[in-house]
Amino acid sequence: MWRFLHFILGFIRLYLDGVKVLIYQLFNESFTLPDLPKQNGKVAIVTGGTRGMGYEISRHLVSLRMHVVIGNEEDEGLSVVKKIQEEFSQSKVEFMYLDLASLTSVRQFVQRYKAKGLPLHVLINNAGIMLVSERRTEEGFELHFGLNYLGHFLLTNLLLGVLKKSGKPGKCSRIVIMSSATHYGGRLSLEDLQGRKCYSAHGAYAQSKLALLLFSYHLQDKLWAKGDPVTVNTVDPGMVDTALYDNLCGPAQLAKRPFAKLLFRTPAEGASTAIYAAAASELEGIGRLYLYNGRKTESSAISYDEQLQARLWKESCALVVLLKA
Known part of the structure; x- marks a missing residue:
């Protein structure tokens, strides 16, 4: 009974935020x-x-003459690189395999990247899944929490050294994290982060997006405390017509189809604020922002809870076996 009520509450919160x-x-x-x-x-x-x-x-950053490395587990990576190269002559874009649902894959990706000897000025944590059925990552974590949050948590921490070396005062490296308005309805239970007691796909997705916000704020505080030239900002892209919404439940999926073109943002529109956070001169040295539609916005009250941020950070380090963070 409690599992059913938990599902219903998560469902209601998520769809109210969407409305x-x-x-x-x-x-x-x-x-x-x-x-x-x-x-x-x-x-x-x-x-x-x-x-x-x-x-x-990726495409827009390449157009700004940035060298872009696309991290993805999809086979289409090489064809996407070719497509961008054909659109922008003399572009620098490459594909590297990365499965964020596998911490082993994340570590291997970072090792391969560091072996290239490249600097890193911008890290955009964009990948994600939404409303999938109850599944586990390679290490046994709930899939939303493991892929959306823990994979990016480990990736970011393992790349921090390169980001710090690549930035300097007046030209900081930038971390951009994709969250969502669903975080407003998110609840974080440190005693049951994996949703083993009462699983809800809606609640799991909202929790993963809240966790990303808590992580981003705490990471920025740690970087500022050490004077490191790296900024961290979080972006809410709005509701965008992408494959993420393919997992909506039956009635919601039927309702979405006729309205998506009218009410949803296009992928290019949804990407605009993340691109802005990655490259705008006016955001130089500015971090700890929650950006929506190109503007600073207040995130949920719980996302500013510094004790919860610190507790989640400590627990996350333990889960991914990150000893120095």
Whole structure:
């Protein structure tokens, strides 16, 4: 009975948040990217960069003359690289295999990247899954929490050394983390992060997006405390017409189809704020922001809970076996 109630509450919170976003998008135009400076010599990693918003982010950063490494587990990675290369002559873009549902794969990706000897100026944690049936990662973590959050938590921490070396005062390296308005309805239970007691796909997704916010704020505080030239900002892309919504339940899926083109953002529109966070001159040295539609916005009250941030950080380090963080 409690499992069913938990599912219903998670379902209601998620879809209420979605309705609020759709109402906003109905009456407000999508953020239009300003002219951004060329990024000659800079290198970026974009997770989930083969489709949807990730593809648009990768493509735009390449157009700004940034060297982009697309980290993804999809076989289509090489064809996406070829497509971008054909669109932008003399572009620097490459594909590297990365499965965020496997901590072993994350570690291997970082080892291969470091072996290239490249700097890293921008890390965009974009990849994610939503509302999938109850499944586990390679290490046994609930899939939303493991892929959306823990995979990116480990990836970011393992790349911090390269990010710190690549940045300098006045030209900070940047970490951009993709969250969601669903975090407002998210609940974080440190005693049951894996949803073993009462699983809800809706609740699991919202929890993973709240965890990303808690992580981003705590990471920025740690970086500032040491004077490291790295900024961390979180982006809410709004409701975007991508494959993420393929897992909506039956009635919601039917309702989405006729309205998606009218109310949802396109992948390019959804990607605009992340691109802005990665390259805008006016955001130089500015971190700890939650950006929606190109503007600073307040995230949920619980996301600013510093004790919860610290506790989640400690627990996350233990889960991924990260000894120095």
